[in-house]
Amino acid sequence: MDAALHQYINIATLVCSLAALFFSLLAAFPGLKEALTAIRDGVLWFALCLVLGGIGYVVWQHFH
Numbered sequence: 454m455d456a457a458l459h460q461y462i463n464i465a466t467l468v469c470s471l472a473a474l475f476f477s478l479l480a481a482f483p484g485l486k487e488a489l490t491a492i493r494d495g496v497l498w499f500a501l502c503l504v505l506g507g508i509g510y511v512v513w514q515h516f517h
Contacts, residue, residue, distance in 0.1 A: 462507040469500035 476493035480486050 462503065466500050466503050469496050469503065473497045
């Protein structure tokens, strides 16, 4: 994996994690809890897919 792609994946994952943390902090308000929890979970799943996709790409590149 070239350095630029690795850096982009790391930055995107960090942004998703920070967004999830932000939505977790906002979810402390009772009226917003359900909606923000759904958004946070979506962001976390996206970050997980991003990380797993990056790992899969590295493994694929290693074998080819």
